[in-house]
Amino acid sequence: MKQIIRALGLKAAFVVALGVSGGTAMAQEYPTQPIKFIIPYAPGGGTDAAAAVFSDKLSQMLGQPIVKENHPGSNSVIGTALLSQAKPDGHTLMVVTGAIANNPFLYANLPYDTNKLVPVSILTSYPFVLGVRSDLPFKDMRELIAYAKANPGKLTAGSSGRGSGAQLALGLLNSTAGIEIREIPFKGAGESLNNVAGGFVDMVLSGYETVRPFAEGGKMKFFAHTGTGEMGTEKIPPIADSVPGYEYQNWLALIAPPETPSQITDKLNSALTKIFAEKEVKDRLAGQNIQGIASTAAEAKSYLETEMAKSKTIIENIGLKPE
């Protein structure tokens, strides 16, 4: 019951805030009213959890409550469209995954222009882990690639559907290593993990935390990860050790509407840098093998541009066309 009352209370607070927001807020005084975070995914997902890591602290520092609103749909397009129409006064922001860099090459008629959005900060980044079902006749990445070369099209990997990070990471692996692992799309990471554990699909690229229970239960083995360097207590090697030059990172960014003034993004940035430097936040992220970044707005802008260029190449290589 408490949750319901709280949810209603927040919504009510938000409605009131909307009513008062007639005058233009001076950037120096920002924020003057509750800040809305658009989460372009269904409630209870990974982005919600990641936003929770810093939103409470950010709200304390800025002295205004932060209200989360979930607007799920179309690989974050629906939420982003809402953001692009919001007032650029820093009171409406969005927490989004790397999907925002992929969407221009997946959808023909995006209701917004990605280049006009104002990236505030790249918050975190983390690699995928390659979980392979434990009863296959090879035991590390090198053997897997040798097997895939000898048996093209025999191995299968689960993905989370068209344009998902897992699909792109797999496409990049196939083209970089010169192998052919077939993609089997699922509705979400949960389902594809289950199918690997059940032995129907051979492997899956997914977040560390999602693969861990299966690896501990003996149904899957950690083979490698898509980042650089050894990872975590298990010392999982990077795929780049066997496939030189391979890297795929997932990331999370805070984005503001087009034409948001730099005074506002600067204020947000300095608060975020302080939060991500706190030991508690660092430890919490490190436990899940996630790297906290908290970049400046300029860094975020160039990061987004590089990522968009990368996504374009991968998506074209897979053979996906915008529709």
Added chain:
Amino acid sequence: MEFFNNLDIGFHAALSLNNLLFCFIGVLVGTAIGMLPGLGPLATIAMLLPLTYTLEPVSGLIMIAGIYYGAQYGGSTTAILVNLPGESSSVVSCLDGHQMARRGRAGAALAIAALGSFFAGTVATLLIAAFSPVLAEVAFLFGPVEYFAMMVLGLTAATLLAHGSFIKGVAMVLTGLILGLVGADVNSGTYRFTFGSFSLTEGIEFVAVAMGLFAFTDIVANIRSNQTREVTAPSLRSLTMTAKEFKQSVFPVLRGTAIGSLLGLLPGGGAMISSFASYAVEKRVSKKPEEFGHGAVAGLAGPEAANNAGAQTSFIPMLTLGIPSNGVMALMIGALMVHNIAPGPYVMVSNPEIFWGLIASMWIGNAMLVVLNLPLIPLWVRLIQVHYWVLFPIILAVCCVGLFSIENRVLPIYIAAGFTVLGCLFWRMRAEAAPLLLGFILGPLMEEHFRRSLLLSNGDLAIFYRSPLSVVMLSVAAVMCLIIVLPQIRQGRKVAFEEEA
């Protein structure tokens, strides 16, 4: 020992203050709507679905489950006191239950119904706890191929066992299937039937469909019906039953529990079929069948136990295989999927607190229901007399707020309105809407698994008959179709011949 460990996890989850509260809300609301004729558990759960989005998954499920079995208790109270089935599964309880009330044994009838239901509920809960893990072991063998076959079987059975016309059942399932196609296709990512609109890319909002077809349609249908009700109110003192009545109800309750537990497992089965079957059995085994319809204790005790047992065991196929056996279970699957939990054997492994918590809560909920139902009877009697013109506007307003809150937009409200019109049409055509909901949920899943199987086999259809499990399920579905369709063909031909002659 593992059994007790599991129950320990379950009670640990179910006995948390939060979950106890939601269990209580569930059974309270369930009893209330069970008593109000016309408002069924399906409608109520559809209404409360948006609420569960903001809850922990286990709390939400506990509440929904509470509404479902709570309604079985509440329905019998109205049946006994007013001679109106508060809920479709208590139609049978009117027959003998109300006759008992008219002879001044209303209190005893209520006590028999409540205690019989409690006993059946306890047994069924134990059955779920004991057999689900066994079934789940088998379910680990289920891959895309087997899931496809299972869904074919589930949809076929649901269509065939639905009451009413067979053709209408098929038509409803197919309509649901088509509606389910709207949105992005999982395998190719292509958009289907979205008409270029981004708001339809995630498909038609399931809650809006359910609310329109069930909740709002029920309201429209009820406004048209007669609102005066005569209540045979019992006094609290009369709640004790005589030794003779107790003895007469023991065996019917045992038999009813067995029948209900079995029938609840079948796709398309559940509370209603169980109560009818139990009544038929009791009448047959009774030494005095002429008493039935004039206040026979067995005719009340058996079906009451059966409908409650059936309501509970229908959770087994849903929890272990992810196959809904009726509309309420379809809604439960919807509630799970919102939280990114794909119903199936893995739920038990990945989210044991949800699985066992739900089971433990069922027993707790059943105990709460006995307490709610017996001493509070005078209060409930007043509820039956509340006018719909007070109730309906409140329900409508709450529903619209709920619909808006799902995705923070107005579209689902319009969709629900559209489906209300459709639902009223179905109601006038006497076509049951539950198969549509099953088609809506299972259809896209079935297609997804079918195409995934073909992706895995590189397009080779042989994959479907290489798996023994899939062969068995597909054959059973085919035989079921033949059994139903053949007599109709024969009849049809007979009619045709008669016309020729």
